[in-house]
Amino acid sequence: MASTAPLHPVARQALLAALDEGWADPARLYRSGRQARMLLDAARETVAEVLGARPDEISFTGSGTQAVQLGMLGALKGNRRRGAHLVHSAVEHSSVLHTAELHLAQGGEVSTAPADRLGRVDPAGYELRQDTALAVLQTANHEVGTLQPVEETAARCAAAGVPLLVDAAQSAGRLPVPPGWSLLTASAHKWGGPAGVGVLAVRKGVRYSSPLPADERENGRVPGYVDVPAIVAAAASLRAVRAEAETANARLHALVERIRARVPQLVPEVEVVGDPARRLPHLVTFSCLYVDGEVLLTELDRAGFAVSSGSSCTSSTLTPSHVLAAMGVLTEGNVRVSLPYGASEAEVDRFLDVLPGLVAGIRAPLGLDLPPVAPMRQTLVIDALGKLCPLPVIELAKHLTDVTPGGTIAVLADDEAARHDIPAWCSMRSQEYVGEAPAADYGADRGTAYLVKRIS
Amino acid sequence: MASTAPLHPVARQALLAALDEGWADPARLYRSGRQARMLLDAARETVAEVLGARPDEISFTGSGTQAVQLGMLGALKGNRRRGAHLVHSAVEHSSVLHTAELHLAQGGEVSTAPADRLGRVDPAGYELRQDTALAVLQTANHEVGTLQPVEETAARCAAAGVPLLVDAAQSAGRLPVPPGWSLLTASAHKWGGPAGVGVLAVRKGVRYSSPLPADERENGRVPGYVDVPAIVAAAASLRAVRAEAETANARLHALVERIRARVPQLVPEVEVVGDPARRLPHLVTFSCLYVDGEVLLTELDRAGFAVSSGSSCTSSTLTPSHVLAAMGVLTEGNVRVSLPYGASEAEVDRFLDVLPGLVAGIRAPLGLDLPPVAPMRQTLVIDALGKLCPLPVIELAKHLTDVTPGGTIAVLADDEAARHDIPAWCSMRSQEYVGEAPAADYGADRGTAYLVKRIS
Numbered sequence: 001m002a003s004t005a006p007l008h009p010v011a012r013q014a015l016l017a018a019l020d021e022g023w024a025d026p027a028r029l030y031r032s033g034r035q036a037r038m039l040l041d042a043a044r045e046t047v048a049e050v051l052g053a054r055p056d057e058i059s060f061t062g063s064g065t066q067a068v069q070l071g072m073l074g075a076l077k078g079n080r081r082r083g084a085h086l087v088h089s090a091v092e093h094s095s096v097l098h099t100a101e102l103h104l105a106q107g108g109e110v111s112t113a114p115a116d117r118l119g120r121v122d123p124a125g126y127e128l129r130q131d132t133a134l135a136v137l138q139t140a141n142h143e144v145g146t147l148q149p150v151e152e153t154a155a156r157c158a159a160a161g162v163p164l165l166v167d168a169a170q171s172a173g174r175l176p177v178p179p180g181w182s183l184l185t186a187s188a189h190k191w192g193g194p195a196g197v198g199v200l201a202v203r204k205g206v207r208y209s210s211p212l213p214a215d216e217r218e219n220g221r222v223p224g225y226v227d228v229p230a231i232v233a234a235a236a237s238l239r240a241v242r243a244e245a246e247t248a249n250a251r252l253h254a255l256v257e258r259i260r261a262r263v264p265q266l267v268p269e270v271e272v273v274g275d276p277a278r279r280l281p282h283l284v285t286f287s288c289l290y291v292d293g294e295v296l297l298t299e300l301d302r303a304g305f306a307v308s309s310g311s312s313c314t315s316s317t318l319t320p321s322h323v324l325a326a327m328g329v330l331t332e333g334n335v336r337v338s339l340p341y342g343a344s345e346a347e348v349d350r351f352l353d354v355l356p357g358l359v360a361g362i363r364a365p366l367g368l369d370l371p372p373v374a375p376m377r378q379t380l381v382i383d384a385l386g387k388l389c390p391l392p393v394i395e396l397a398k399h400l401t402d403v404t405p406g407g408t409i410a411v412l413a414d415d416e417a418a419r420h421d422i423p424a425w426c427s428m429r430s431q432e433y434v435g436e437a438p439a440a441d442y443g444a445d446r447g448t449a450y451l452v453k454r455i456s
Numbered sequence: 457m458a459s460t461a462p463l464h465p466v467a468r469q470a471l472l473a474a475l476d477e478g479w480a481d482p483a484r485l486y487r488s489g490r491q492a493r494m495l496l497d498a499a500r501e502t503v504a505e506v507l508g509a510r511p512d513e514i515s516f517t518g519s520g521t522q523a524v525q526l527g528m529l530g531a532l533k534g535n536r537r538r539g540a541h542l543v544h545s546a547v548e549h550s551s552v553l554h555t556a557e558l559h560l561a562q563g564g565e566v567s568t569a570p571a572d573r574l575g576r577v578d579p580a581g582y583e584l585r586q587d588t589a590l591a592v593l594q595t596a597n598h599e600v601g602t603l604q605p606v607e608e609t610a611a612r613c614a615a616a617g618v619p620l621l622v623d624a625a626q627s628a629g630r631l632p633v634p635p636g637w638s639l640l641t642a643s644a645h646k647w648g649g650p651a652g653v654g655v656l657a658v659r660k661g662v663r664y665s666s667p668l669p670a671d672e673r674e675n676g677r678v679p680g681y682v683d684v685p686a687i688v689a690a691a692a693s694l695r696a697v698r699a700e701a702e703t704a705n706a707r708l709h710a711l712v713e714r715i716r717a718r719v720p721q722l723v724p725e726v727e728v729v730g731d732p733a734r735r736l737p738h739l740v741t742f743s744c745l746y747v748d749g750e751v752l753l754t755e756l757d758r759a760g761f762a763v764s765s766g767s768s769c770t771s772s773t774l775t776p777s778h779v780l781a782a783m784g785v786l787t788e789g790n791v792r793v794s795l796p797y798g799a800s801e802a803e804v805d806r807f808l809d810v811l812p813g814l815v816a817g818i819r820a821p822l823g824l825d826l827p828p829v830a831p832m833r834q835t836l837v838i839d840a841l842g843k844l845c846p847l848p849v850i851e852l853a854k855h856l857t858d859v860t861p862g863g864t865i866a867v868l869a870d871d872e873a874a875r876h877d878i879p880a881w882c883s884m885r886s887q888e889y890v891g892e893a894p895a896a897d898y899g900a901d902r903g904t905a906y907l908v909k910r911i912s
Binding site for chain 1: 461462463468471472475476479480484485486487488489517518519520521522525550551554555557558643645650651652654668669670671679680681682683684685686750753754756757761762763764765
């Protein structure tokens with residue numbers, strides 16, 4: 001239940017064979033070099049066929065992240081005569097956001113297409129201008145699994161003459177690649193291939209200018225020695241996974257449906273996020289109120305379950321997930337379950353068995369079930385200054401019933417995450433989020449007052 | 457006898473084990489992620505120890521080329537307050553030259569330290585200025601095997617306050633890394649590790665600013681998913697190769713010495729290039745006059761020998777090697793033999809057995825052994841316009857004895873390679889190269905006249 005998976009057995013077999021047959025430099029003219037070149041060409045044809053591209057449109061990179069970086073920077077450079085405007089959705093992978101930051105730092109302009117509460121991007125939210133050099137959209141969201149409207153966005157981009165980079169990292173191998181892309185990126189370890197292989201496809205006729213020093217390998221797009229054995233393994237795995245996809249998807253889809261339906265029945269105060277219908281077959285994310293995601297992750301790990309929490313690429317930082325923030329859902333207490341290809345119903349059932357007890361155990365010391373000790377009143381100020389989320393929300397939840405229905409609570413907080421979490425909590429708990437006020441109005445010297453009206 | 461080698465048995469074993477134990481994302485907090493992180497940390501410690509660095513100075517890249525590109529661009533960006541002047545030797549790997557070209561195109565300044573006829577760089581040839589942001593030098597040349605004066609150059613750079621990037625791709629694992637580097641680059645497949653792993657080490661305190669979009673992995677220097685199994689295999693191979701190095705080097709050094717001594721005895725009109733003493737143990741390069749390097753390579757391949765020709769990274773182009781050109785030696789008819797770790801005396805002897813016949817077979821149709829048909833005269837004009845090298849040199853050699861000793865031959869040629877080849881041929885054959893004259897002086901409408909005085 002992780003962000004990657006062990007090597008697919010077919011990939012392992014292909015890797016071992018290619019270490020013997022394809023170890024040589026494919027740029028060399030002698031026999032072993034020509035043999036490596038033939039294996040590389042065959043792998044390129046396989047990957048092209050499965051992804052719906054021509055072999056000469058495919059370049060192999062060292063990772064999905066490198067594919068995204070080179071794809072974006074190369075397309076922006078190749079289309080700089082149009083202008084320096086880049087547009088991407090608010091829920092793209094961090095590799096897209098970081099590349100956009102570099103573009104901005106180098107004098108470019110960036111705008112963002114918003115996503116709704118289900119994580120779905122609106123194609124009309126893409127600002128497509130005369131000077132737009134590139135648009136970027138994922139096939140599916142990496143944190144909540146929501147499928148994105150690639151075809152509609154591609155049609156709008158085509159009408160505006162804007163090239164569209166489609167980040168297929170989450171779906172390649174599992175689902176067919178939607179048509180309409182100008183550039184396509186993917187990552188082999190996501191489809192059971194080895195680490196160290198990404199794919200960048202650039203449609204014939206799409207302007208591209210490498211941002212890196214010159215190198216003739218991989219269509220002049222990816223400098224450096226070509227890792228033929230890993231690429232051969234990646235191609236073998238992609239073909240195998242694609243062939244098994246229909247069966248595997250149906251099975252995983254049902255298992256995820258089981259988690260989506262059961263978790264809210266088994267665990268109180270939980271929100272399953274992401275689109276319930278238009279979604280990846282294998283991925284499900286939910287947020288448990290009043291729970292620290294990393295603590296829950298650690299408890300689940302002890303119980304034998306490898307899950308992720310929060311933003312999928314910032315596990316060593318405490319930054320809240322930009323995806324959940326853009327969706328306007330709770331950014332904490334978040335658990336992402338990514339079922340491996342071989343996941344069984346028994347494993348899922350065991351997960352559903354242990355989860356409620358673990359969550360209850362984490363919540364127990366918070367005293368959430370204690371009745372309110374103070375008499376009900378019309379207004380209340382909660383001082384959560386200096387407290388990090390989720391503490392401000394926990395305080396709010398504990399004291400909601402301290403005010404009468406129709407009464408107002410002002411939560412004073414200086415942790416920026418409160419700006420997302422408090423409205424999200426209100427939305428989920430059907431309370432009314434009134435808005436922000438200066439904390440100074442409540443006598444505080446810093447922070448913000450978040451105003452909540454108790455409805456029920 | 458190639459630019460790379462099959463995976464070292466130890467690397468293969470480590471790779472298989474790490475595919476089972478280290479497949480997970482080392483950035484993850486769950487058990488398999490922590491296990492991958494431990495393997496990655498251990499590999500980093502091994503590589504650091506063998507290369508003489510601290511573990512936190514080491515970042516793993518996707519190739520040696522990527523290490524060079526990131527090392528150079530990151531150091532140039534980090535030291536941009538000093539200035540934008542870059543200096544490297546004329547015989548660096550093409551990845552260094554291409555990165556320098558990008559730096560130049562982006563408004564930087566580049567100067568080149570020359571190499572002598574043996575391919576050795578003079579430390580005093582490095583122009584070190586107040587605004588010099590980076591100097592680059594290889595430990596050993598990749599085409600001719602000459603060892604470079606890294607320590608002396610490092611001392612000069614240190615005195616001038618200029619950081620020095622040392623490209624150790626050719627020697628890492630085989631020879632100890634010379635001290636004094638600020639940045640160090642290497643490539644695992646050169647030491648029997650897998651493709652897809654390079655190393656960039658940046659000394660603590662050296663200014664470095666990543667040229668790529670932000671990414672927290674590998675010290676913020678190399679974006680993208682980390683290929684733990686390949687890195688584990690690379691580290692295992694490096695340790696094994698380093699442990700065997702003393703024995704292997706002595707054996708390979710003697711085999712190369714045998715080739716260096718015997719080839720000129722067995723094949724007429726051949727020049728063994730590179731430093732005969734201060735050299736890599738396993739690499740030897742020679743040039744056969746009047747022979748097309750690719751033709752000889754093909755013949756040797758048929759006989760079961762995998763060798764390279766000309767520039768090591770431009771096999772699909774016909775550009776003459778910039779290394780041989782900088783050394784002022786013949787750029788054509790070039791054969792590079794890189795002995796694998798397991799090379800045997802019997803293989804070398806078989807190579808020496810077949811080589812003379814193959815060279816003679818290629819030369820036979822040229823009629824070089826025919827006596828001159830014209831009577832000797834004082835001056836001769838050879839019209840080689842429109843003929844590609846090595847034809848102008850072949851014509852010169854055929855007709856040298858058409859003039860009396862002390863007489864002059866003017867070779868009219870429009871292939872740029874003649875500018876290197878004719879002086880090189882003169883130097884080798886102890887004839888006097890007089891210089892260039894406008895071809896118009898000899899009634900031609902294009903090209904250059906290369907004047908040669910027959911000495912003997």
